[in-house]
Amino acid sequence: MDKRLSLSKNIAAVSRACRFFLYNIRRIRPFLTTYSTQLLVQAMVLYLDYCNSLLAGLPASTIRPLQLIQNAAARLVYNLPRHSHVTPLLTTLHWLPVIARIKFKTLVLAYQVVKGSAPTYLLKILKPYTPARPLCSATSGRLAPPPLRTCASRSRLLMVLAPRWWNDLPVEVRTAETLVTFETEDSPLQGAPLPVVRFCNLGT
Template identity: 60%
Template sequence: MDFSVLTEMDLELRESGMRRPFGEHFSKNSLRPPMMSWCPGMSRMDSTLISLAIRIDTRLHERWKERARRVACPITTSASLLGLPPLTASLPKSLPEPEPMQFGRVRLSPEERQRQISSRSCLYCGQAAFDTVNHQILLSTLSELGISGAAHAWIASYLTGRSYQVANRISACLADISVWMTDHHLKLNLGKTELLFLPGKDCPLHDLAITVDNSIVSSSQSAKNLGVILDNTLSFSTNIKAVARSCRFMLYNIRRVRPCLTQEAAQVLIQALVISRLDYCNSLLAGLPACAIKPLQLIQNAAARLVFNLPKFSHVTPLLRSLHWLPVEARIRYKTMVLAYGAVRGTAPQYLQALIRPYTQTRALRSSTSGLLASLPLRKYSSRSAQSKLFAALAPQWWNKLPHDARTAESITTFRRHLKPHLFKEYLG
């Protein structure tokens, strides 16, 4: 009996779950004559026969365990009449209890059982099926899929007391990298190595630590990569605070020399030192709420007022129009659309091209050549807010709202020429 059959049984599909294995093995099973003699009126496979078979299997298993626990007793044969020593047979006094994932009459040898336990392998299939899976997420997902009762408790009992070996795998990977770098006369700087654990939905935080070359690297709440600070919730709040802090420092220094600068010189200086920081990797902020990116918008407003040397509370929208500056939210959308254009035209990296696909229709229509992208279907077991931050969801949604001339542009220069006026009109009128 395999795992899928047992799962079907627990999902109140007992008859359909047992019909296939019984149909295959019942005709040649040695239990058929006794069972048919006990139940002469049973000519078809129904729920009564299945229940009877389960009871027989359970009873036989209990009797086997009872005999295994008996004290060994000698068995005398007729050989003693011939003056030969009696033949004795003994049964083991006790057998180890089977693991929850080990069922059926096939028993592992003690050596094999210990080997699989030490390697944290499943005693049913012999593979490390649960090594890199978060147990709570697995059990929660099984419950959402409708698996409950004995099957769910059966899997939960197997996972109890076991740990998934993510840290060990990361340590082994970094050890291989360290060896490769040493062979090429390089060195892995463990002092600058950071470990960031990104938990899933409803997943508790784990205090992971990896060991590489006798050095311990503990997990942190955030880590910097290529100048961008990633936090364990991917809210980018730490990165936004860091960018806003550095931009305020630049604005403070520029304000001190502003009386000595012309408006054109101040604009060039602010664009080089402040606006460039707001634009760096800003596509990562796509899908964030307006309250999250508000600190960056306040920085841009202060920069526009400083260009014209105006007071703090001056109205900023006319200033942005005069400078031809898109607001921060529009700049994020602009960068995302540029990446989407590269993915559509095949010039972006392969991992971006795999996230989007063109919209295809069942029959030929005029819109077939409009350059639309297929929307990402909503997943049943994922929240809408989480999917709204995905590039695969945002890119088609924003792309399909672009004018036809922008979607069908032949070059990136032409695309940018159509994209900025469209966003400028949408956000600044």
């Protein structure tokens, strides 16, 4: 981890490991079906998801190496050349793009905070919104924003990003009765359909 907390070294290490993983699958790809290749590659996609909420708020340019890995993985599943258009492949595979996956993971953590089921350390830094007087907003499932104005160096903190992203969700999503219901609502992330959200959550 670098002193700017950009996690660029960690991203580079994950990218190297994934490239090696894909290289080994590519060597045996002629002997695999599309389905069996997808099963192998999905294990790597879940590796990309591990603790990915730590990457929340990073510039797209910093996240790009991970997105390139995901793109390569999608092309490998369908045995397509390097420059094939990848968006339809991600849709067919029900994979959210990396940045959307990071945001979704953060929103799942926020949901757990609102419901009181999050780990203690999260409950200490994220608080459900409680108005000073009884208002309709008291039941809207919002999170309290940070108490102080946030400088640029702190804008990536979970205590800043999670309330901002969570409070932007439609109220019917924020107030979902169960985590399963929350995960199976149509995703607010780029209009992603149901199966995309479900697969994204496998890495939670």
